[in-house]
Amino acid sequence: MTIDHVGPEMIKLLPELAIHCPPAVVVDKHVYSPWPEGNLQALLSKRRIDTLVVTGGETDVCVLATVLGAIDIGYRVVLVTDALCSSSDATHDALMTVYHQRFAQQVETVEMETVLSSWS
Numbered sequence: 001m002t003i004d005h006v007g008p009e010m011i012k013l014l015p016e017l018a019i020h021c022p023p024a025v026v027v028d029k030h031v032y033s034p035w036p037e038g039n040l041q042a043l044l045s046k047r048r049i050d051t052l053v054v055t056g057g058e059t060d061v062c063v064l065a066t067v068l069g070a071i072d073i074g075y076r077v078v079l080v081t082d083a084l085c086s087s088s089d090a091t092h093d094a095l096m097t098v099y100h101q102r103f104a105q106q107v108e109t110v111e112m113e114t115v116l117s118s119w120s
Contacts, residue, residue, distance in 0.1 A: 052076070
């Protein structure tokens, strides 16, 4: 999906989310992983954030790139399993197995209800 194909209006935050900016911050990325451009890591470091709660589209592409980079950098990664999606059910399911089995030591998997009930 590219901006040229879908149009700039399709990449804007939903109004329900946009009302939180500020204080929330939007960090755009132009490749699968948010790490190479450095903007996200700089923001997280500045705020002394050590844990990432990851949700998003394309479990097997952007989410995977985000999770693996976060592990490499040393973040605690919490993956919200019912807040992920992919255009391919087969690879989504395969990656969920990988997250649960292969990366069980590096990635905590939880459902959204757990996140919301734990939020302080």
